[in-house]
Amino acid sequence: MIKKIGVLTSGGDAPGMNAAIRAVVRTALSKGMEVYGIRRGYVGLINGDIFKMDARSVSDIIRQGGTMLYTARCPEFRTEEGLQKAKATCEELGLEGLVVIGGDGSFRGAADLSARGIHCVALPGTIDNDISCTDYTIGYDTAMNTAMEMVDKLRDTSQSHDRCTVVEVMGRNAGFIAVNTGIACDAIEIITKELPYDLDAIAKKMLEAKANGKQNFVIVVAEGIGNATEIAKIIEEKTHIESRATILGHVQRGGIPTVRDRVLATELAYHAVGLLEQGLSNRVVGIRNDQIVDFDIQEALSMEKPYEYELHKIAEEIAI
Numbered sequence: 001m002i003k004k005i006g007v008l009t010s011g012g013d014a015p016g017m018n019a020a021i022r023a024v025v026r027t028a029l030s031k032g033m034e035v036y037g038i039r040r041g042y043v044g045l046i047n048g049d050i051f052k053m054d055a056r057s058v059s060d061i062i063r064q065g066g067t068m069l070y071t072a073r074c075p076e077f078r079t080e081e082g083l084q085k086a087k088a089t090c091e092e093l094g095l096e097g098l099v100v101i102g103g104d105g106s107f108r109g110a111a112d113l114s115a116r117g118i119h120c121v122a123l124p125g126t127i128d129n130d131i132s133c134t135d136y137t138i139g140y141d142t143a144m145n146t147a148m149e150m151v152d153k154l155r156d157t158s159q160s161h162d163r164c165t166v167v168e169v170m171g172r173n174a175g176f177i178a179v180n181t182g183i184a185c186d187a188i189e190i191i192t193k194e195l196p197y198d199l200d201a202i203a204k205k206m207l208e209a210k211a212n213g214k215q216n217f218v219i220v221v222a223e224g225i226g227n228a229t230e231i232a233k234i235i236e237e238k239t240h241i242e243s244r245a246t247i248l249g250h251v252q253r254g255g256i257p258t259v260r261d262r263v264l265a266t267e268l269a270y271h272a273v274g275l276l277e278q279g280l281s282n283r284v285v286g287i288r289n290d291q292i293v294d295f296d297i298q299e300a301l302s303m304e305k306p307y308e309y310e311l312h313k314i315a316e317e318i319a320i
């Protein structure tokens with residue numbers, strides 16, 4: 001039986017990570033385990049920046065964005081020396097298991113540490129929703145709601161000026177935030193990596209809609225596909241509709257986590273501690289079809305996540 005575990009957050013932060021930390025701590029305590037917080041992800045594991053947690057260590061954090069454990073990217077952890085240092089820290093403290101909250105990079109690190117004898121269970125924490133073994137990642141719902149709120153605000157000013165607003169949302173290599181925000185904010189066009197786009201066709205569609213009485217426009221662009229400023233310039237040239245670009249950026253990574261993110265984080269974390277209690281290792285926990293599930297990390301990393309083509313198609317069809 002594993003009696004002493006640690007918890008860390010790694011990679012980009014996401015709203016709801018605190019809810020996950022809280023649930024890890026309280027689940028572990030309720031099962032009679034000792035639990036330690038590791039600061040700044042794998043950096044803290046290598047440097048021994050670790051403290052014992054109790055039920056009150058996580059008071060009032062469920063409603064806070066960010067991560068109370070801080071997060072970091074740790075190139076040293078990708079070396080054998082770094083992994084051995086991390087393993088040595090765990091052995092010195094008697095930490096037999098770890099809950100790692102992060103994205104796929106963090107999962108790879110967790111797999112490497114699992115292979116060296118430390119029991120690791122990973123939770124998907126990223127706003128991008130780009131983890132294939134789960135329908136939702138912790139932080140995704142909050143990020144989409146933030147993006148929606150921001151685009152709604154942009155729409156207000158766009159409306160007043162009869163303009164087009166071109167807004168870039170995050171997502172690294174995935175268009176999930178873009179397509180959902182686009183639908184929720186009545187975008188005339190959603191531009192993501194997953195589908196081709198044609199600025200001439202978009203301009204034509206806008207002019208047709210304008211002829212049909214539409215006075216202002218929103219175009220949502222996923223990060224990495226194109227330059228929002230450049231797209232706004234071209235759209236303005238082609239349509240003579242005044243256009244402005246906004247890059248939402250890191251505002252999407254902050255804020256009060258939604259109900260969905262708090263509940264998801266709690267369920268996933270509860271399950272993760274249960275797996276460690278059973279002595280399991282090298283697992284990722286996720287939610288699929290409303291069921292909490294877990295997979296071998298390598299298996300999880302090899303899965304493909306289908307893009308929401310159907311949703312994108314609906315958006316295209318009704319944006320008139």
Ligand code: ADP
Binds near residue numbers: 076
């Ligand atoms: P995320 O977990 O959000 O995908 P990163 O890709 O930045 O974020 O990864 C977070 C950390 O996980 C890295 O700084 C590194 O310590 C570790 N990591 C990333 N990729 C690997 C890898 N291929 N092998 C081992 N560890 C990795």
Ligand code: F6P
Binds near residue numbers: 012103127171223253
């Ligand atoms: O993975 C989350 C994310 O916010 C991506 O959407 C974005 O590409 C990246 O992290 C930004 O990372 P950084 O924290 O290095 O600016």
